[in-house]
Amino acid sequence: MSESVTLSSPTGAQYSQILSVGSYRPSNIVTNAEICTRIDSSDEWIRERSGITERRHASDSDTVVTMATAAANMAIARAGIDPSDIDMVLLATISHPYPTPSAAVEVSELIGARGAAAMDISAACAGFCYGVALANDMIRGGSAKYVVVVGVEKLTDIVNHTDRGTAFIFADGAGAAVIGPSDQPRIAPVVWGGDGSQLQAINMTASSVAFRDDPSLGYPTVTMAGQQVFRWAVTEMAKATKDALEAAGITAEQLDVFIPHQANNRITDALVRALALPESVVVARDIVTTGNTSAASIPLAMDRMLETGEAKSGDTALLIGFGAGLVYAAQVVKLP
Amino acid sequence: MSQEDVLVGFAAIINEVAGVPIDDVQLDKAFVDDLDVDSLSMVEVVMAAEDKWGVKISDDDAKNMRTVGDAVAFINANS
Numbered sequence A: 001m002s003e004s005v006t007l008s009s010p011t012g013a014q015y016s017q018i019l020s021v022g023s024y025r026p027s028n029i030v031t032n033a034e035i036c037t038r039i040d041s042s043d044e045w046i047r048e049r050s051g052i053t054e055r056r057h058a059s060d061s062d063t064v065v066t067m068a069t070a071a072a073n074m075a076i077a078r079a080g081i082d083p084s085d086i087d088m089v090l091l092a093t094i095s096h097p098y099p100t101p102s103a104a105v106e107v108s109e110l111i112g113a114r115g116a117a118a119m120d121i122s123a124a125c126a127g128f129c130y131g132v133a134l135a136n137d138m139i140r141g142g143s144a145k146y147v148v149v150v151g152v153e154k155l156t157d158i159v160n161h162t163d164r165g166t167a168f169i170f171a172d173g174a175g176a177a178v179i180g181p182s183d184q185p186r187i188a189p190v191v192w193g194g195d196g197s198q199l200q201a202i203n204m205t206a207s208s209v210a211f212r213d214d215p216s217l218g219y220p221t222v223t224m225a226g227q228q229v230f231r232w233a234v235t236e237m238a239k240a241t242k243d244a245l246e247a248a249g250i251t252a253e254q255l256d257v258f259i260p261h262q263a264n265n266r267i268t269d270a271l272v273r274a275l276a277l278p279e280s281v282v283v284a285r286d287i288v289t290t291g292n293t294s295a296a297s298i299p300l301a302m303d304r305m306l307e308t309g310e311a312k313s314g315d316t317a318l319l320i321g322f323g324a325g326l327v328y329a330a331q332v333v334k335l336p
Numbered sequence B: 001m002s003q004e005d006v007l008v009g010f011a012a013i014i015n016e017v018a019g020v021p022i023d024d025v026q027l028d029k030a031f032v033d034d035l036d037v038d039s040l041s042m043v044e045v046v047m048a049a050e051d052k053w054g055v056k057i058s059d060d061d062a063k064n065m066r067t068v069g070d071a072v073a074f075i076n077a078n079s
Helices: A043-050 A064-080 A103-110 A124-141 A206-211 A224-249 A265-275 A294-309 B003-018 B038-054 B059-063 B068-078
Strands: A015-024 A027-033 A055-059 A089-094 A117-120 A147-154 A172-182 A191-194 A202-204 A222-224 A255-262 A316-323 A327-334
Touching: A015 A064, A015 A124, A015 A294, A043 A265, A055 A172, A055 A294, A064 A103, A064 A147, A064 A172, A089 A124, A103 A117, A103 A147, A117 A124, A124 A147, A124 A172, A124 A294, A124 A327, A147 A255, A147 A294, A172 A294, A191 A224, A191 B003, A224 A265, A224 A316, A224 A327, A224 B038, A224 B059, A255 A265, A255 A294, A265 B068, A294 A316, A294 B059, B003 B038, B003 B068, B038 B068
Parallel strands: A089 A117, A089 A147, A255 A316
Antiparallel strands: A015 A172, A027 A055, A147 A172, A191 A327, A202 A222, A316 A327
16 A cells, blocks of 8 residues: 555746845944954954954844844845745854744744744854755755745854954854745855864854853853864865856856855955956955854845945856855855 | 975965065074064965975974974975
């Protein structure tokens, strides 16, 4: 009997696309001078090492959920869809302070998408690109029609503000995209992976359980072996970006825009050199005034570039997110 | 390979990565204090040296390289 029972299999859209992006930048601008009141550094040192001149820090009323909701609402309005048509909310973050319930399900309620499936993604600075890849597969696989992908961080909650190696880099914000069906390929195959042998490269100073049992450890904050991460990023991520171009079936000459995770301008410079990008390719430099916002950095940069006219709708863009794990994901997309 | 050969090749790398004039790259010069080669540039210098001489320079090895002479000696001993 059981052999004769046939299960149905969903048929999804042939292709998917990013329909819109939205963003939320906290209003509190923090200069290098202000950062240097807490660490032994200088404006010049920070600019040379990272390219950052200022960043945004969340206020007490800005939470992962409120920032994500603001960015998602903007993206949904721009996509012109009804929130009730959203089937899935994917929210990438490492700074939501509750292990459960997820930030995604709370955001789904606040954006008017009750009933949508929802989950958080923990892939650090690669989180947004992981979300785009998952959304692409869900839509093409038939398990969703419209997916909201959010990258959001309140990293100031998990940064040691007196740590000279990280205090000037990390910042807060949110970016979101609505992904839906398309009549032609507008999201190319993802190239992704991880390297669990490098867990220590970007890590927390302690687990929350260890801190509970021994408060003298201090509240857990992010630590980073900057040189190790830099070396991995400029070698392995250069390969991943080349693989993503190949997976999309295009060359660097056919690209319009390059939006790497805004980790550090020096990493971006090294990737641009390694890829031998033509000068015609516009490169995201949102880090200069936004800092490193981990999962939020790529959609924030994309939104800024579309807003300023540096990039335009229909442009071919290479995205790559990479970070703690170490993990990474890269894909070529058409900008909304 | 002579020490002089390695120094010449190494000076070219530092010039390329950090824009330091080739003549300034001497064995007794310290990367950070004398040549203003910061930690991230040092990573790029090390990677270029690995490619050029086929040596493996770990992050710990790189941290021990304070002067140009330290780096040249390491490359000579390990390539």
